[in-house]
Amino acid sequence: MPELPEVETVRDGLQRWVVGRTVAAVEIRHPRAVRRHLPGGDDLAARLVGTRIEAAARRGKYLWLPLAAASGIVDECLVAHLGMSGQLLVRPPEAPDERHLHVRIAFTDGAQELRFVDQRTFGGLMLDRLVPAGADDVVPAIVAHIARDPVDPAFDDALFVTRLRRRDSAVKRALLDQSLVSGIGNIYADESLWRARLHGERRARTLTRAVALDLLGQVRGVLAEALRAGGTSFDALYVNVNGQSGYFDRSLAVYGREGKPCRRCGSLIRRAAFMNRSSFFCPTCQRPPRAPRARLDVT
DNA sequence: CATAGATCCTGTATGC
DNA sequence: TGCATACAGGATCTAT
Known part of the structure; x- marks a missing residue:
């Protein structure tokens, strides 16, 4: 199941394929996939469009993409948890929809989309604020209670x-x-x-x-x-x-x-x-x- | 507060 | 063959 090595493999892929790109459109096809975003799917989509993905970060099994708004300010991020069967896939727009495709994120360059696919829907996406967590450390608020992982250089x-x-x-x-x-x-x-x-x-x-x-x-x-x-x-x-x-x-x-x-x-x-x-x-x-x-x- | 157990979900495998 | 059941296990919520 997606544990640290699997999630890190996905993070590495996001680093290569989506960092630096600007979101053009977001399609939520299954509300359960964004249930942790309390303001709702429409809010998530509206706030995500126009932002630029600045990085791909991870702690434990949580992934997040810090976002730069048009103003350049980075204080929010797109948080992803894969749960048991979640996948983040980078796919050409013309690729056929996956059976359990729940969220589609398209970019302004018109190249590969980012897709959240999840058979068992234990995973999901949400927007969250980045908050300080100790010295020199910023994480999404929902990740604040998660301990550092054993491959983190700052693990004690x-x-x-x-x-x-x-x-x-x-x-x-x-x-x-x-x-x-x-x-x-x-x-x-x-x-x-x-x-x-x-x-x-x-x-x-x-x-x-x-x-x-x-x-x-x-x-x-x-x-x-x-x-x-x-x-x-x-x-x-x-x-x-x-x-x-x-x-x-x-x-x-x-x-x-x-x-x-x-x-x-x-x-x-x-x-x-x-x-x-x-x-x-x-x-x-x-x-x-x-x-x-x-x-x-x-x- | 700390700990234990139930719960969400759906495709696949197995048993009768 | 078909139907029922068990199983996979992330995080979170509730109970004690």
Whole structure:
């Protein structure tokens, strides 16, 4: 699913293909795709037309395009979240409409359009104000609560370790909490935990500082490798702006490999329900905690 | 406040 | 063959 490597691949494509261009027309074909823009689709379209796209930025799984108005002032941006199945595609105007095409953005140069396509409509677009978030840092207001991601040069490793070890929850849930560390979804959480030889149900507060730091290093490693591969894609749903799939799925060690041998020890990979989704792990390399839910019962 | 669980959505795969 | 059900999981909302 679109996690950090996939979203970064899309950001890179937007940087190349749409930055510097001026919006000529916006067509909203599905109101749900702009539901987070509270003033409505007409407002989004009206305010977007005539602006120039100044950059392509990302934090975690959020993408945004800072916009310059005719006055030159840049205080707004177009925010995009791909959800589970969202795509931002750069397509010639004459290309046939995609089945789930929800928003079309055309440019004054008449060249390739930017299209938001989303089968499951968990993703969407909105206009938002850029607000200061700490020193030397400006993000859309809706992104203000999202933590920095592990590939951000300003990510604070020690702070992350401290906060992780204060969590009274399973370590996997903590990895998926975008307000603690952003960009990690179900796939890379499982892959990172396998690399760190940790079971996802381990309580975060039982991790030593060294183990927590190692886990962060494994997260960085798997994200970097996936990024080099252009992201993970199981089918045509997860693609770059040119509609091409990444190939990191060939490198996955546990995710989606139930019943197949662990690449490290040969034990059969297991699947377990977790947070309304699946967790994949090696029962030998990643020992389950002895008493996952044990509590002192003081009577 | 922190944490856990339910919820939104639709195409695909599977079972009977 | 057809119908029903399970499943995929981002972020957010509600409940405790």
